[in-house]
Amino acid sequence: MKVYGLIGYPLSHSFSKGFFAEKFQREGIQQCVYENFPIPTIADFPGLLQAQPQLSGLNVTIPYKEAILPFLDELSPAAAKIKAVNCIRFHDGRKTGYNTDVIGFKKSLLPFLQPHHTRALVLGTGGAAKAVMYVLEELGIAYTLVSRTAADGVVTYASLDAAMMAAHTLIVNTSPLGMYPDVDKAPPLPYECLSSQHLLYDLIYNPEKTLFLQKGAARGAAVKNGHEMLILQAEASWDIWNDQ
Structure with a gap:
Protein backbone atom coordinates (compact mmCIF):
# COMPACT_ATOMS: atom_id res chain seq x y z
CA MET A 1 0.00 0.00 0.00
CA ASN A 99 6.72 23.58 -6.09
CA THR A 100 3.83 22.46 -8.28
CA ASP A 101 1.97 25.73 -7.67
CA VAL A 102 4.34 27.08 -10.33
CA ILE A 103 3.15 24.46 -12.83
CA GLY A 104 -0.54 24.93 -12.00
CA PHE A 105 -0.44 28.72 -12.10
CA LYS A 106 1.49 28.92 -15.37
CA LYS A 107 -0.66 26.39 -17.25
CA SER A 108 -3.92 27.97 -16.09
CA LEU A 109 -2.80 31.57 -16.75
CA LEU A 110 -1.35 31.18 -20.25
CA PRO A 111 -4.66 30.81 -22.17
CA PHE A 112 -5.90 34.12 -20.73
CA LEU A 113 -2.85 36.27 -21.44
CA GLN A 114 -3.08 38.95 -24.11
CA PRO A 115 -0.17 40.88 -25.69
CA HIS A 116 -0.93 43.92 -23.52
CA HIS A 117 -0.55 41.98 -20.26
CA THR A 118 3.06 43.09 -19.80
CA ARG A 119 2.91 44.37 -16.20
CA ALA A 120 1.28 42.81 -13.16
CA LEU A 121 0.27 43.66 -9.61
CA VAL A 122 0.77 40.76 -7.19
CA LEU A 123 -1.43 41.16 -4.13
CA GLY A 124 0.18 39.61 -1.05
CA THR A 125 3.76 38.63 -0.22
CA GLY A 126 3.53 35.07 1.17
CA GLY A 127 4.62 31.71 -0.21
CA ALA A 128 1.94 31.68 -2.91
CA ALA A 129 3.13 35.08 -4.13
CA LYS A 130 6.62 33.67 -4.57
CA ALA A 131 5.32 30.98 -6.95
CA VAL A 132 3.42 33.63 -8.92
CA MET A 133 6.49 35.86 -9.11
CA TYR A 134 8.58 32.95 -10.41
CA VAL A 135 6.10 32.30 -13.24
CA LEU A 136 5.82 35.99 -14.16
CA GLU A 137 9.61 36.19 -14.40
CA GLU A 138 9.61 33.12 -16.66
CA LEU A 139 7.01 34.79 -18.89
CA GLY A 140 8.82 38.13 -18.97
CA ILE A 141 5.99 39.97 -17.20
CA ALA A 142 7.20 42.76 -14.91
CA TYR A 143 5.44 42.85 -11.54
CA THR A 144 4.92 45.01 -8.48
CA LEU A 145 4.11 43.55 -5.07
CA VAL A 146 1.24 45.11 -3.14
CA SER A 147 0.59 44.81 0.59
CA ARG A 148 -1.02 46.77 3.41
CA THR A 149 2.37 47.96 4.61
CA ALA A 150 5.19 49.29 2.46
CA ALA A 151 8.54 47.51 2.35
CA ASP A 152 11.52 47.29 0.04
CA GLY A 153 10.03 46.48 -3.37
CA VAL A 154 6.47 46.50 -2.01
CA VAL A 155 3.89 49.26 -2.50
CA THR A 156 0.74 49.81 -0.46
CA TYR A 157 -2.84 49.49 -1.63
CA ALA A 158 -3.30 53.16 -0.70
CA SER A 159 -0.63 54.17 -3.22
CA LEU A 160 -2.44 52.62 -6.19
CA ASP A 161 -3.78 55.36 -8.44
CA ALA A 162 -5.39 55.46 -11.87
CA ALA A 163 -2.05 55.58 -13.70
CA MET A 164 -0.69 52.63 -11.75
CA MET A 165 -3.83 50.58 -12.41
CA ALA A 166 -3.81 51.43 -16.11
CA ALA A 167 -0.17 50.37 -16.44
CA HIS A 168 -0.66 47.03 -14.66
CA THR A 169 -3.36 45.15 -16.56
CA LEU A 170 -2.76 41.76 -14.90
CA ILE A 171 -3.71 41.59 -11.20
CA VAL A 172 -3.10 38.39 -9.22
CA ASN A 173 -4.52 37.97 -5.72
CA THR A 174 -2.37 35.64 -3.62
CA SER A 175 -3.79 36.89 -0.31
CA PRO A 176 -6.57 35.08 1.61
CA LEU A 177 -8.88 38.12 1.38
CA GLY A 178 -12.30 36.95 0.20
CA MET A 179 -11.81 33.27 1.01
CA TYR A 180 -14.78 31.41 2.53
CA PRO A 181 -16.20 32.17 5.06
CA ASP A 182 -15.06 35.83 4.75
CA VAL A 183 -16.73 36.21 1.36
CA ASP A 184 -17.58 39.88 1.90
CA LYS A 185 -13.93 40.92 1.89
CA ALA A 186 -11.74 41.94 -1.04
CA PRO A 187 -8.32 43.51 -1.54
CA PRO A 188 -8.74 47.31 -1.16
CA LEU A 189 -8.09 48.28 -4.77
CA PRO A 190 -9.45 51.31 -6.66
CA TYR A 191 -11.78 49.02 -8.63
CA GLU A 192 -13.26 51.99 -10.50
CA CYS A 193 -9.93 52.15 -12.40
CA LEU A 194 -10.38 48.67 -13.91
CA SER A 195 -11.32 48.20 -17.56
CA SER A 196 -11.81 45.51 -20.19
CA GLN A 197 -8.03 45.55 -20.64
CA HIS A 198 -7.54 43.99 -17.22
CA LEU A 199 -7.23 40.32 -16.26
CA LEU A 200 -7.93 39.49 -12.61
CA TYR A 201 -6.67 36.13 -11.36
CA ASP A 202 -7.55 34.96 -7.84
CA LEU A 203 -5.72 31.98 -6.34
CA ILE A 204 -8.80 31.45 -4.13
CA TYR A 205 -11.27 28.84 -5.40
CA ASN A 206 -13.87 28.96 -2.62
CA PRO A 207 -16.09 30.85 -3.30
CA GLU A 208 -15.99 30.28 -7.06
CA LYS A 209 -16.24 34.01 -7.70
CA THR A 210 -14.73 36.11 -4.91
CA LEU A 211 -15.75 39.71 -4.35
CA PHE A 212 -12.40 40.66 -5.98
CA LEU A 213 -13.44 38.83 -9.16
CA GLN A 214 -17.02 40.13 -9.01
CA LYS A 215 -15.79 43.71 -8.83
CA GLY A 216 -13.44 43.10 -11.78
CA ALA A 217 -16.13 41.47 -13.91
CA ALA A 218 -18.45 44.41 -13.20
CA ARG A 219 -15.87 46.69 -14.84
CA GLY A 220 -15.53 44.42 -17.89
CA ALA A 221 -12.29 42.72 -16.82
CA ALA A 222 -11.53 39.07 -17.63
CA VAL A 223 -11.52 36.97 -14.44
CA LYS A 224 -10.13 33.57 -13.43
CA ASN A 225 -10.22 31.73 -10.11
CA GLY A 226 -7.74 29.23 -8.67
CA HIS A 227 -9.68 26.00 -9.17
CA GLU A 228 -7.95 24.89 -12.37
CA MET A 229 -4.56 25.78 -10.86
CA LEU A 230 -5.38 23.54 -7.91
CA ILE A 231 -6.23 20.59 -10.16
CA LEU A 232 -3.14 21.11 -12.31
CA GLN A 233 -0.80 21.34 -9.30
CA ALA A 234 -2.33 18.16 -7.83
CA GLU A 235 -1.85 16.28 -11.10
CA ALA A 236 1.72 17.58 -11.29
CA SER A 237 2.34 16.23 -7.77
CA TRP A 238 1.08 12.80 -8.84
CA ASP A 239 3.40 12.86 -11.87
CA ILE A 240 6.37 13.75 -9.65
CA TRP A 241 5.61 11.01 -7.11
CA ASN A 242 5.38 8.41 -9.85
CA ASP A 243 8.26 9.54 -12.05
CA GLN A 244 10.58 6.57 -12.45
Missing part, protein backbone atom coordinates in the same frame (compact mmCIF):
# COMPACT_ATOMS: atom_id res chain seq x y z
CA LYS A 2 1.35 3.41 -1.01
CA VAL A 3 0.41 6.27 1.29
CA TYR A 4 0.17 9.84 0.07
CA GLY A 5 -1.12 12.81 2.00
CA LEU A 6 -1.25 16.45 2.95
CA ILE A 7 0.45 18.21 5.85
CA GLY A 8 -0.66 21.58 7.17
CA TYR A 9 -2.68 23.01 10.03
CA PRO A 10 -5.59 23.14 10.18
CA LEU A 11 -6.78 21.05 7.22
CA SER A 12 -10.52 21.61 7.32
CA HIS A 13 -10.29 23.49 4.00
CA SER A 14 -8.36 20.75 2.18
CA PHE A 15 -9.17 20.07 -1.46
CA SER A 16 -6.56 17.37 -1.96
CA LYS A 17 -8.00 14.37 -0.12
CA GLY A 18 -11.28 14.43 -2.05
CA PHE A 19 -9.47 15.06 -5.33
CA PHE A 20 -7.17 12.07 -4.97
CA ALA A 21 -9.89 9.74 -3.64
CA GLU A 22 -11.92 10.56 -6.75
CA LYS A 23 -8.87 10.20 -9.01
CA PHE A 24 -7.96 6.78 -7.59
CA GLN A 25 -11.52 5.54 -8.08
CA ARG A 26 -11.97 7.07 -11.55
CA GLU A 27 -8.67 5.77 -12.90
CA GLY A 28 -8.77 2.40 -11.14
CA ILE A 29 -5.59 3.11 -9.18
CA GLN A 30 -5.08 0.30 -6.66
CA GLN A 31 -3.13 0.04 -3.41
CA CYS A 32 -2.96 3.81 -2.92
CA VAL A 33 -4.52 6.00 -0.24
CA TYR A 34 -4.39 9.75 0.37
CA GLU A 35 -4.79 11.04 3.93
CA ASN A 36 -4.82 14.36 5.73
CA PHE A 37 -2.07 14.73 8.32
CA PRO A 38 -2.81 17.87 10.37
CA ILE A 39 0.33 18.58 12.41
CA PRO A 40 0.08 21.45 14.92
CA THR A 41 3.77 22.34 14.50
CA ILE A 42 6.43 21.56 11.88
CA ALA A 43 8.46 19.96 14.68
CA ASP A 44 5.95 17.08 14.46
CA PHE A 45 7.10 16.23 10.92
CA PRO A 46 9.85 13.71 11.85
CA GLY A 47 7.36 11.90 14.10
CA LEU A 48 4.89 11.68 11.20
CA LEU A 49 7.57 10.07 9.01
CA GLN A 50 8.26 7.48 11.70
CA ALA A 51 4.55 6.75 12.13
CA GLN A 52 3.97 6.47 8.35
CA PRO A 53 6.83 4.38 6.91
CA GLN A 54 4.86 3.73 3.71
CA LEU A 55 4.73 7.41 2.72
CA SER A 56 5.43 7.82 -0.99
CA GLY A 57 4.57 11.50 -1.35
CA LEU A 58 3.20 14.50 0.48
CA ASN A 59 1.60 17.79 -0.39
CA VAL A 60 2.35 20.74 1.87
CA THR A 61 -0.03 23.59 2.61
CA ILE A 62 -0.33 26.56 4.95
CA PRO A 63 1.56 27.27 7.19
CA TYR A 64 4.45 24.93 6.31
CA LYS A 65 5.40 25.64 2.68
CA GLU A 66 8.51 27.49 3.85
CA ALA A 67 9.02 25.92 7.28
CA ILE A 68 9.41 22.46 5.72
CA LEU A 69 12.64 23.35 3.88
CA PRO A 70 15.16 22.36 6.63
CA PHE A 71 13.63 18.87 6.79
CA LEU A 72 14.30 18.08 3.11
CA ASP A 73 17.39 16.57 1.47
CA GLU A 74 17.15 18.48 -1.80
CA LEU A 75 15.00 20.93 -3.75
CA SER A 76 13.96 21.26 -7.38
CA PRO A 77 15.35 24.38 -9.12
CA ALA A 78 12.00 26.19 -8.84
CA ALA A 79 11.55 25.29 -5.16
CA ALA A 80 15.12 26.37 -4.43
CA LYS A 81 14.55 29.78 -6.00
CA ILE A 82 11.10 30.33 -4.50
CA LYS A 83 12.08 28.88 -1.11
CA ALA A 84 8.60 27.36 -0.81
CA VAL A 85 7.57 23.72 -1.25
CA ASN A 86 4.11 22.21 -1.71
CA CYS A 87 5.12 18.72 -2.88
CA ILE A 88 7.57 16.20 -1.39
CA ARG A 89 8.78 13.08 -3.15
CA PHE A 90 10.17 10.18 -1.13
CA HIS A 91 12.60 8.15 -3.25
CA ASP A 92 15.67 6.05 -2.41
CA GLY A 93 15.58 7.28 1.17
CA ARG A 94 15.67 10.95 0.18
CA LYS A 95 13.06 13.69 0.51
CA THR A 96 12.95 16.11 -2.44
CA GLY A 97 10.86 19.28 -2.38
CA TYR A 98 9.04 20.67 -5.41
